[in-house]
Amino acid sequence: MNIVLIALLVLGATGLTAAVLLFVIAQKFKVEEDPRIDEVTEVLPGANCGGCGFAGCRALAEACVKADSLEGLLCPVGGSETMAKVASILGMESVAAEPMVAVVRCNGTCEARPRTSEFNGSRSCQIMHSCYVGETACPFGCLGCGDCVAACQFDALHMNPETGLPEVDEDKCTSCGKCVKACPRQLIELRKKGPKNRRIVVLCRNKDKGAATRKACLNGCIGCGKCMKECNFEAITVENNLAYIDFNKCRLCRKCEAACPTGAIHAINFPPRKPAEPKEEAPATPKPAEPTVPTTPAPSVEPKKEEANV
């Protein structure tokens, strides 16, 4: 009995001393930290994807707390919803951010862009890009090894085995920008999601002259400039034989889409055109247009579940 008592006393006394010591040291060397940082970190998604430009969610939280206004600070994953929460914690005004989405600007499907060689090395876009032009003749197009798919942390990118191109799942895409960095050919761009997720995009990055582009890929932009003439809002510029639609100026009238002779311009998530108007989009490429047509005028039956060929 005595032994037990002694043991209890000794251990108890040691524990108590250690506790007091630890408490004193903890107080003495306490790091003063704004408690709001923890709160803000709580509401952030916690994916640590780096899409905001900071090392992780906590780093963004620190920056938010330190900053005077939330301008320029944005969690692309959480979007304006999360930023509103952050703003309410910090008592600041939230800056409305347009939701963005990743867009793969290549439509060189297997049918439109014939394979000219076979790459027998490692299946990595980076490596293939460093070796040569790629398996097709287009030096600007998608290489199809899926570096972007591997880079996506949100499972929003998948390769479509039929087209050989990556497709973005709009519901899952958080526009963190990881895929943009992963693509050695700079094919992926973050664009405004647009009203009702509708947007018009040139799905091509080929800067070669029209004839060379055409030879490599039937769906490529040949830089003819028809779309530029058609556009009433000066949203389209043609530079280096390549058209580009400025999403800030585009009013989604779809005139350019109809004017494009190769079908390089795609209207995404629009209802199908009325059959009464025989406007015939992409008349020049009846065959290659096929795989992309079902995704282009996004069927209202399946609003967004199916990844649109973005």
Place this chain on the structure above:
Amino acid sequence: MSTFRIGGVHPQDNKQYSAHQTIVDCPLPQKAIIPLVQHIGAPAQPVVEKGDKVRVGQLIAKAGGFVSANIHSPFSGTISKIDTTVDGWGARVPAIFIDVEGDLWLDEIDKSDNLVREGILEPKEIIDRIAAAGIVGLGGACFPTHVKLMPPPGKKAKVLIVNGVECEPYLTCDHQLMLEKGEEIIIGIQLLMRALNIQRAIIGIEKNKPDAIAHMQKLASRVLGMSVMPLNLKYPQGGEKQLIDACIGRQVPSGALPIEVGAVVDNVATVYAVYEAVLKRKPLISRVMTITGKDVAKPGNYRVRFGTPLTDVVALAGGVPENTGKIIGGGPMMGRAMNSLDMPANKRVSGLLFMPEDESRRIEPENCIRCAKCVGACPMGLEPYLLARQAELQQWDGMEAHNIMDCIECGCCTFTCPSHRPLLDYVRMGKAKVGGIIRARSAK
């Protein structure tokens, strides 16, 4: 017999197909395309215009910077356009298109085969003539030769090492050149020795070319300070730093140039071009290429003027074999598989190798078993397994810390890997990335 000390592998040399085939001149084409990027450094700037008449040897594009090289017209005819062309790897390069008419040379060029002995020339004049002739290293890297001959202040060259190793399997163009143009090469070496103001030159030749060793030894013995060094077989002995180690037993420090140990290395083909440029005033407009492969009808060594379509050269060698699975520009170790033969011959392509379908497939890679064979094989003393892994994980700073920039991309690691891992693929990609990062940093 000596060789370099670190790493190396022993691939089968397969030189029997084209060895001892006399150099054959390739006929002139109808139309020629002269790419303006045939060297390391800035692209050359065209000095002719559409519609101009040019003669053989006339300057058509000027060096675009210090590290760059002049380009001369290999043909006589009319410039049809100045545009871009696609090379055998799909890259777009600026080029001059010529419609070939006849074969009219510039008057000052001595195009005969007569041997010209050395005249008395100042070192500066020799270097100027080399620079004007647009000579680049024909061993593969295509570094402008005149830049090598001007050591930075404070550095002094002590020995000229002439690279007659040709360690790359299949290729035989340098071997044949030594047999046929030995005397010219010796004179070229004397010119370079004078240009560098040095008294010692070593010609390194691997012992699988005994006839070339005997021939060059006979010729070199007449010249004071010149010797032939027979070397044991080992790839990549033709690498600059490996050859220096093999010949004079000195190792170039990491990141430094050969001049650091007092050596200048030039390929025999380059030396021959120097002879022609300096004493016969003939600029660099052609080179010897090896067209080879197991099933090529007439494998051999062909003298090709730059701009000749490769398809013409291949036709001369009997056309593309039916069972071809892969066409490699260069040798099997350092060369790159091409995706099209629709490109002109240029200073860079030392050979074409046709691999049969069954030999051209890669073996499916398996996991790294940590055997460290690649570490033992790396001639630069790097750790390829680690660098490849870092490249895969995009740890660029880690790669830089492990001296990725010393990699010479010889392919020994991939060759030796028992798991068939594509180590060089990753290392090369990482090297390009890290190189870009370093350049961006130093530009700041």
